[in-house]
Amino acid sequence: MISVGFVGLGLIGARRFHIAQKMGCRIAFAIDPDPARWASLQVEGCHYASSIAELNTVEQGPVDAIFIAIPHDLAHSACRWALERKAHVLCEKPLGITLAEAGAIRSQSKAAGLHLCAGFNYRFLSGVAAMRDLLREGGLGDLHRVRICMAHGGRPGMEAEWKLQRKRAGGGALIDPGIHLVDLVRHLFGEPEVVDCDLRRRFWNVDVEDNCSLRLRIGSAEVTIDVSLTSWKNLFSIEAFGRDGLILLNGRGGNYGVQTVEYVNRWFWNGKDRRSLQDFGTPDMSFELETRAFLRKVLDGTPDSVLSTAEDGCEALRIVEAAYAAAVTRPAS
Ligand SMILES: NC(=O)c1ccc[n+]([C@@H]2O[C@H](COP(=O)([O-])OP(=O)(O)OC[C@H]3O[C@@H](n4cnc5c(N)ncnc54)[C@H](O)[C@@H]3O)[C@@H](O)[C@H]2O)c1
Known part of the structure; x- marks a missing residue:
């Protein structure tokens, strides 16, 4: 045992x-x-x-x-x-x-x-797995653009929690939860470089950003990540646009809403219609799947291509650090 x-x-x-x-x-x-x-x-x-x-x-x-x-x-x-x-x-x-x-x-x-x-349990979300499969099947063609959005509204008193203190958390919305999204970009689309980053403190009386807009580039594709801790509804979406189609992921279960993944091929109305819509409902099994994958690897070395490594943890932090270094920081507005 x-x-x-x-x-x-x-x-x-x-x-x-x-x-x-x-x-x-x-x-x-x-x-x-x-x-x-x-x-x-x-x-x-x-x-x-x-x-x-x-x-x-x-x-x-x-x-x-x-x-x-x-x-x-x-x-x-x-x-x-x-x-x-x-x-x-x-x-x-x-x-x-x-x-x-x-x-x-x-x-x-x-x-x-x-x-x-x-x-990095988001890698194990059903919607992310479906998106990964669609990308592997090549339905997007050359990647043009990716837009990722994650938002929540926190809770009263959150400004006193360690999660919004620079010394304890290492930063604000960019490092957490933004680092999940940086990891997903690497995991799904490839190694990005930082273009620019805009950090703002809009609502919470804290010493870190509560909103972050990060622009990355993968080859000629542009990737934007928007994280907000001042949106009063939980949101999670990944939109990927390519030469031959697009994939829209919405929700991540729980209070982020039903997970759906839609694929649309270019000019579907004018040829072969390969559109699909997958609905994974509200369960979020990502922690369970990640924990199992980790323990299987510990037990008998079973490799798992989804499970993150220390290298992934370092690379995500390297990008977050580069984004902080490139950031324009704006006061509350
Ligand atoms: N993947 C996700 O979706 C997700 C969501 C939330 C948090 N997290 C991550 O999980 C980690 C913990 O976050 P959380 O939300 O559980 O925070 P939390 O504040 O709910 O829990 C932290 C716990 O650590 C305990 N603690 C403090 N100092 C300790 C010490 N020296 N030794 C042992 N325990 C100590 C606290 O008493 C508390 O119970 C963070 O790295 C956070 O970024 C991940």
Whole structure:
């Protein structure tokens, strides 16, 4: 039986915990400074601790894998500790708050022969999988343009949370959730370079951007990524336009709405109509599929072309850093 440990039992850590439990993993330990987080996650044989230091005082057997889901500024040291314990690691994106941090743990994992996966679960969304298939089938022809939009409206009091503090999160909308979209661009379309980036703080009284418009280029194709934390409805869409057709992905399940993927071929009305429309409803299985793919890889080395690597985690951060360096930052408007 595969054995796992958890660092961070917040929104995402708890979600992965439930999945591991459902999969029948042995959960050896779970660390979170807030004991209230443990309350609904009581599992026999699991050692609960409020910090890594506290866990270290108790003799622990080896674990196969450790899941890390904590504020971004703590990710680097937690990954280092987990890799020193000879565990494979799935750390939620980003792999630290700088490329230097991510690069250091990538090197450590390589030297130790351990998997280090960045949690890029959007790759496992049903809509993204369908888009990936359509792209593989070549229905777009030469890529002209990609437009990605992600938005939500946060919640009252969000300005006090770590997610909107530069020191803790590493930035605002661009690094989170923007890094997911940067990763999807690389995953679906290829390696982009940064053209320009516009950052704004429109609503939240914080020291990071709550809106970001990023322009990238892949060869001659233009890619735009718009992220907003001040749209009062959750939105997620990817539109890809090519010489021979277009693909429109909408929604990502849950409160981002039904996932649909539509393909339209050029001048369908004037020849062979190859249009399609797929509807995946509201379930979001991405965390479950990613967790399973990661644990399969840990268990028997089963490769998975969708699962991200430490390299992917680093490349996404490299682009985010380049975008911050290129950014025009504007005050609240
Ligand atoms: N893929 C996605 O869709 C998605 C969505 C949200 C968050 N995330 C990522 O997941 C990670 C965690 O985000 P979250 O939403 O779960 O945050 P959260 O604030 O809900 O949870 C963070 C948890 O970490 C705990 N913590 C703080 N310091 C700790 C330490 N030293 N050791 C152990 N635990 C500690 C906190 O008590 C809290 O329970 C981040 O990397 C974030 O970017 C991913």
